[in-house]
Amino acid sequence: VENTGWKLIGLSVAVALAILIFGGGVYRVEAPFLLKTDTLAQIPAAFDGYIRDVHVHVGDRVAAEAPLLKLDQRELLLEEASGVAELRRHRSDAQRAEAEGDLAKMRSARALADQAEARLQIVRYRLSHAEVDAPFEGVVVEGDLRERIGSPARQGEVLLKLARLDQLYVEGKVHERNIHLLEEGRNGEIAFASRPQEKIPMTVERIEPLAIPEEEGNVFIVRCQITGDPQEWWRPGMSGVCKIETERRSYLWMLTRRTVNFLRMKFWW
Template sequence: MNLTEITTTNDQASGSAFPDTPAANRVSAAVAASPWTSDSKRVKEIQSVHRTWQSLLTVIAKAPDRAVAAESFVKQLSLELPDHTIRLGWAIERLGSTPTTGWKLDRLFDSRLGWLGKDNSVYQSLAVGFAKVHEEASPEGMTDRGLASVRRESANWLFELRENAQASNRALVWIRPPQSDEETLSSFEKNLPEDVLQTTAAVFFSRPVSGRWEQFSRRVRRWWSRRASIGIGTLLLLAISCIPTAYSIDARATVTAMNSRRVAAPIDATLLTVHKRPGDLVVIGEPLFELDGRPLRIELEALTAEIEEASKDEDISLANGEIAKAQLAGLRRQSLSRRRDLIVDRMDKLIVTSPIDGIVIQGDWQHSLGTPMEIGQTLLEIAPSDSVEVELEIPEVEIGYVDADADVKLWFPAVGDLDFRTNVQTVYPSATIRNDENVFIAKTPMPSGEATRGGNASGESVTPLRVGMQGEATVVGPMRPWIWKWVRLPIRRLGWVIGW
């Protein structure tokens, strides 16, 4: 891309007025008419500067706004003058400003430090010099080039760019060469055509200033102090934290069987046969397991023989007229008969049956055959197959916020994305110790058919919960400020300490 293409492209993009003759043609004409055209070395220097400025105009023309254009211009020029310090600053037209007074530096970009703020010492020093440029009527060393001018100020070279002849907006480029090398910059300035600087000014000021919103935000940032921002932020945080929300109480949840029945050994006996294992469905009256009745049968046979002997003794005594002996034999027979009835009753309990219809959830004695059982020892647990319930462990400090019929949301890792919603049915009046914590137990009914996937109330049928699953529960309490959950206990402890 040559200089003519850059200028034409930028004219179409921004609609700004450029010089009548394209800069590239005028530079070429200036080079052709130059007295140094025959000097090949000088021509090469001019062509080198020409190519350098083409790249600068390219990055300016591609920039979306003036800030990006300034940053790109300084960085690109730093590549051509690597050991030089380059800064670019500009001011926009303000109310009451004139071409010679009222100018204030608006933005400043440094090739080494980046964008400088107003509290920076370099910014403050250059701002003073920026305001004095137009106050000097004909400063020594100033070369006027229409929309652009070049001057030497102390150790700096200043390139001034104006938006128009009235200088409604203008920018300054400060270039400070190394202490031992001013020849490069001097040669660079001498070989720089006037039309190139004018084109640079036109292209730079054709870039739009930041949008209204950014200007407004910049003014707000100037006005806004750190103390004010912290104060407003604190007030906003307090306002948000005081928004009333439903107080949530976290609790541990465990799935238990609703109306489950435990089946225990009815007598002291040895386990003989097991008919059911966990997971098997049972109906009322169906055999679950059998106990060994051989010792009872042996004892029953012995008692039967003794009863017959006592009956004979009673009959013989009555025949001999021995009334007293007959009465003693009768009492002995009655006692033995009572013992026989007890043994018969125990033998009727050798086959243990299911008390309800349901499913066996605990008790696998398949590998414990022949083990002596004690009366009352739990062997199996049977739960109804149509429903389960959830046991909640409510922390002691939160029990005051749990009401009957409060909404509960349950989540169990074992069932993934399933949501369970229910209500508190009952809360035990006394606390108990669970996992070294003092908690209150609450019961919530949870029919397995009410579980829905992803909380969808349409009721997609899912796999029932399994007894023993553990998860997390959230009990919905009364309305309280959002921050109340975190500050309630510290405030209460602090009040206790200070006696409030």
């Protein structure tokens, strides 16, 4: 009986070793990721003015050409009315001088009319940009203006940032010890930190050739394309974990790889 027990133990060890050595599966490289987009529109103030209306908040999804915000037009409308009156006056003076044969006065009046028309065009340009619409379908990722209604905005000041959702991609940070296992075209999956139960397929699109130093060591940026359409709850800046398939390896290799590499670095000659 005692010998039988030892035989069973030996057989179990042999089977376990056989599974470790000859059994295996596809090894997957794990790395943290961020969801990013190449298309990020910065919505600036077209002129010095005051914020009158705000139609969106951070996190809102908007359609193309949907209204985002509006700058106060009242002062510009007064300037437009004054400019129109001034332009008419100078043109009238020019016509009168031409009829009277006073060429010098006519040329002076026409020059003043040209200047008035140029100022009027600037005012009308600003009026046409007082109402700001979304340049494309996307989501507002920056610019909470709810408490700034009635406050001034300077020309060129970025009021909102809009990200395009149909061009989202995964940016993984793969440790340098694993980067040699990857190549473009490899498949994998991502899981968001907010919904780890959902696994979303993706494919490696590009591996940046230059490493970036991080606290835990050098990493390489791996850009991955998500398979399928973007989901409503996705937002640029979301994070999670990606797992990228490499080649089939034995279970023994998977379990001992990091230890073996560590020992090789310590005791190489």
